[in-house]
Amino acid sequence: MATADARYADPVDLxxxxxxxxxxxxxxxxxxxxxxxxxxxxxxxxxxxxYPAEPGRYHLYVAHRCPWAHRTAIVRIxxxxxxxxxxxxxxxxRDGLGWAFRESRGPDPVNGFRYLREAYEAxxxxxxxxxxxxxxxxxxxxxxxxxxxxxxxxxxxxQFGRWADxxxxxxxxxxxxxxxxxxxxxxxxxxxxxxxxxGAASDAAYADLRRRVISALERLDERLxxxxxxxxxTITESDVRLWVTLARFDLTYNPFAKISERRLPDFxxxxxxxxxxxxxxxxxxxxxxxxxSHLGPPFLDPAVTRIEVEPHRADWDEPHAxxxxxx
Numbered sequence: 001m002a003t004a005d006a007r008y009a010d011p012v013d014l015x016x017x018x019x020x021x022x023x024x025x026x027x028x029x030x031x032x033x034x035x036x037x038x039x040x041x042x043x044x045x046x047x048x049x050x051y052p053a054e055p056g057r058y059h060l061y062v063a064h065r066c067p068w069a070h071r072t073a074i075v076r077i078x079x080x081x082x083x084x085x086x087x088x089x090x091x092x093x094r095d096g097l098g099w100a101f102r103e104s105r106g107p108d109p110v111n112g113f114r115y116l117r118e119a120y121e122a123x124x125x126x127x128x129x130x131x132x133x134x135x136x137x138x139x140x141x142x143x144x145x146x147x148x149x150x151x152x153x154x155x156x157x158x159q160f161g162r163w164a165d166x167x168x169x170x171x172x173x174x175x176x177x178x179x180x181x182x183x184x185x186x187x188x189x190x191x192x193x194x195x196x197x198x199g200a201a202s203d204a205a206y207a208d209l210r211r212r213v214i215s216a217l218e219r220l221d222e223r224l225x226x227x228x229x230x231x232x233x234t235i236t237e238s239d240v241r242l243w244v245t246l247a248r249f250d251l252t253y254n255p256f257a258k259i260s261e262r263r264l265p266d267f268x269x270x271x272x273x274x275x276x277x278x279x280x281x282x283x284x285x286x287x288x289x290x291x292x293s294h295l296g297p298p299f300l301d302p303a304v305t306r307i308e309v310e311p312h313r314a315d316w317d318e319p320h321a322x323x324x325x326x327x
Contacts, residue, residue, distance in 0.1 A: 006107035009100035017096030064291035067244035077282035080165035189216035198257035258306035
């Protein structure tokens with residue numbers, strides 16, 4: 001809850017500050033290059049990394065708009081760590097000054113920062129790289145542990161066992177090779193694949209990249225025809241990674257990057273699966289569909305001919321009828 005002395009950033013001012021410029025796209029190289037995530041500390045149960053798993057020590061800075069940050073918010077609830085790792089949201093909008101704290105999402109409850117860049121500068125004075133969410137902050141050392149999104153959810157899922165729900169196994173050892181392989185495919189062809197379509201610098205590249213995303217969705221749709229979740233009867237890290245992109249597909253990625261004439265509901269097993277997850281508290285409570293916009297950074301190459309796609313808001317509360325599926 002906001003207080004009288006809450007410190008907020010100035011209102012978004014695109015005219016004065018411009019669009020946030022540290023994007024991952026370099027048009028000159030003809031494609032999409034994700035930015036560097038330089039802070040890659042790891043939390044360990046035994047503290048051998050220098051960052052021991054402890055209740056009350058760590059804080060997550062996230063954004064409703066960002067799928068990479070959304071994953072951490074979901075895992076935090078799935079594993080039952082709400083009272084162990086705190087969390088707050090930056091504002092949905094940003095201008096050239098980057099992610100900020102405004103009244104719409106509340107102040108920074110840990111450091112009183114106005115801009116998330118302050119956390120980066122506190123960790124590395126003079127930092128001039130990409131300011132991203134999620135950020136995992138350490139209250140003890142007063143610095144960023146990690147902004148490397150693939151690691152954060154794995155550490156939340158595996159290193160806080162003393163406080164986590166023992167029934168939840170998002171990254172079980174016996175499935176890790178299979179999970180890692182599927183995660184790599186999901187990342188290349190779905191999570192980051194949507195951005196690669198947006199970054200296409202020729203008609204041929206656009207056709208190839210959108211084909212890869214559509215083919216991946218078709219493979220996943222087939223995979224889910226006879227199993228409830230990607231690796232069987234229980235939710236794993238793979239499901240979290242896939243779901244955040246599915247949740248944004250019709251409202252953000254498809255209308256922005258112009259990927260497919262088909263909407264998510266046109267992949268029947270994927271759509272039922274996505275609803276199955278959404279109707280669980282960890283997914284629903286961390287999702288603000290109104291924050292998903294098809295308006296992205298102005299980097300689509302105008303020379304590329306793209307299909308027309310309009311945003312679509314489906315009924316996420318429609319019954320999913322997947323409870324009878326087993327492994």
